[in-house]
Amino acid sequence: MAKISPLMVVPPVLFAVLAGLFIFGMGRDDARRLPTAQAGKDAPSIASITPLGDLPPLTDDLLDAEGVKLVNYWASWCAPCRAEHPQLEAMSAEGITIYGINYKDEAPAARGFLDEMGNPYAAIGQDEPGRTALEWGVYGVPETYVIDGKGRIAYRFAGPITVEVLDKYIRPEIAKAAAE
Template sequence: MAKINPLIALPPILFAGLAGLFIFGMGREDAQQLPSSQIGRDAPSLAAVTPLGDLAPLSDEMLRTGGVKLVNYWASWCAPCRVEHPQLETLAQEGVTIYGVNYKDEAPAAQKFLAEMGNPYAAIGQDEPGRTALEWGVYGVPETYILTSDGKIAYRFAGPITVEIMEKYIKPEIAKAGE
């Protein structure tokens, strides 16, 4: 009787494993969302951010006091940041405190962006070298973090906040962070 090589079974086993991973990935609630290791941790320091012109400067203490707040990383050169900006304006008008961190941008361009689009930020800082963003785990802009009243990261959203995303994810997560 001929012996069967066990390597013959390897391709179907590998295929089944890959298919299982794809099915699992498609079944996630939001397949577009990237995981974050920062959830539940204290927000990293903003000590390295610098003021942006004469706008209200962002301080590290602001993250750790007061109610629920958003920290939004953005840049004037970022097209998706323009898409999400009206939603940030809406949230600010509804009383949500939003702090902005201008990422790898030149101050005059950032100020022109805000003059043109409006300024939803209660305070703002500039992270021109991008070092603070690395500590926060920012993949790219725009990226928004929801912080609890004591400065812990409750939720992270990578990408532009659309009206649908604001209603489906951001507002419920703000409410949950306030509990």
């Protein structure tokens, strides 16, 4: 019988420990929420974004308007944006105001996405160079911000809005922002 060296056991054990930590970390509830330094602050200006064709343009005045609203950063090339789109359409149908900012995308591709998937946005702008996204602290798309009735960022969710995310995070944050 061959003798097993302790050095032969270390790599598989180390791998198992690291895999366990990875799986544990992915399952943590707070692993899906990235903090934002913008919470409680006025929503950054969107004056530098451009209109997306003939769609209603997004302006700073709309962000300052009364009532809770969402700002959703998205792109046509973003698969998770496609996955979250039905939830955005459902919220829009319920009367939740959603403003869209198309991120680092070409206008024809963005229009094609909206023509295919539907347009849940009350107004929309295009941030092709991504400069406005930097001011908002966007890590990547999709990202959705809850803006309170005073134009301040109340909450930020990084990642696609699934039905679970909508019920567990977005709806409660909308209600919280409306109550303030």
